[in-house]
Amino acid sequence: MAGATDRLFRRIVAFVVGSVLLAACGGGGEGSDTLAPLPTNLSTTTASSLAPLVTTTGVPDSTTTSVVETTTTVPPAAKLVLRGDSLGDVRFGVDADGALAYVESLLGPPDQDSGYVDSVSEFGVCPGEQVRGVQWGDLLLLFGDESEVASGRMHFYGWRFGPIRASMPEPTGPATEGGITLGATVSEVLAAHPGAEVFTDDVFGAGFDIDSGARGLVSGSLSKDAPSGVTLTLFGGVTCGEWVGGI
Numbered sequence: 001m002a003g004a005t006d007r008l009f010r011r012i013v014a015f016v017v018g019s020v021l022l023a024a025c026g027g028g029g030e031g032s033d034t035l036a037p038l039p040t041n042l043s044t045t046t047a048s049s050l051a052p053l054v055t056t057t058g059v060p061d062s063t064t065t066s067v068v069e070t071t072t073t074v075p076p077a078a079k080l081v082l083r084g085d086s087l088g089d090v091r092f093g094v095d096a097d098g099a100l101a102y103v104e105s106l107l108g109p110p111d112q113d114s115g116y117v118d119s120v121s122e123f124g125v126c127p128g129e130q131v132r133g134v135q136w137g138d139l140l141l142l143f144g145d146e147s148e149v150a151s152g153r154m155h156f157y158g159w160r161f162g163p164i165r166a167s168m169p170e171p172t173g174p175a176t177e178g179g180i181t182l183g184a185t186v187s188e189v190l191a192a193h194p195g196a197e198v199f200t201d202d203v204f205g206a207g208f209d210i211d212s213g214a215r216g217l218v219s220g221s222l223s224k225d226a227p228s229g230v231t232l233t234l235f236g237g238v239t240c241g242e243w244v245g246g247i
Contacts, residue, residue, distance in 0.1 A: 075172050075173035076106040076173070077107060077172060078173035078174070080173065081177055082176045082181075083176070083236060084237070085236070085237070087099075087159045087236070088103075088106075090103070092150075092158070092238075093147075093150045093156070095153070095154065095156075096132065096156060099156035100134060103134075103141065107136045107139075107171055110135055110136050111135055111137060112133075112135040113132070113133075113134045113135070114131075114132055116130045116132045116143075117130065117131060119144065123240045124239075125241040126144055126238065126241075127146045129146070131143070131144045131240070136170075137170030138163070138164055138165055138171075138182070139160075139174060140160040141156065141158070141159050142158035142160070142237070143155060144157055144238070157237050158238035158239065159237060160233060160234070161174050161182065162217075163182075164182055169183070174234075176193070176210060176212060178192030178210070179192055180193065180210070182232070182233075184230065186228060186229050186231075189208055193211055195210070196209060196210045196211065205217060206219075206220060206229060213236060216233060
């Protein structure tokens, strides 16, 4: 009797354990709940939002898929917007040391620095008693002790960009608020600055004044009816008379 009881008990236990295992494995018929398998790879970006570039390495049937990121680099000198009353964030009248520190933070040390010299110099006949020219490539900053915006102290009073000494302007980036820089055609100047006025000067030749107060010199001759030529030099602030070349 005891043997029969033990066999019955073992059968009951086997039945209960088997039922539990069957439920855990998802068996049990149409009404059973199942779990979807986890993905083998988890990513915060879906494949449809990417534009992969397929490249071949070595042999035609060996390819790798990679995501290409495109970045646009803006040169630091682009912050030096060419205006008639300032250069970037530096307005005319700022002390020389402050203006130089700002430009150096963007462009690094200057290529040339004349130091303070007599106001009649290679820069032309400048106002006051002293002038200083500091140059980065084709960009020249002028400082002196006398101008329309300050007197009796050394301050920033003018800039000149150009003429180009090599095949490309250096530094790359300075432009007017309308995007005009060296090499721009007169037609482009008038399109970017509709209020610009063109002129022909007996000393400087053909040029233009734009609405921000900056000015430019161009090649060739100008007229409103038939604008031609390209921008050779842009300048703002004090223009020393009979300029003969700079540093």
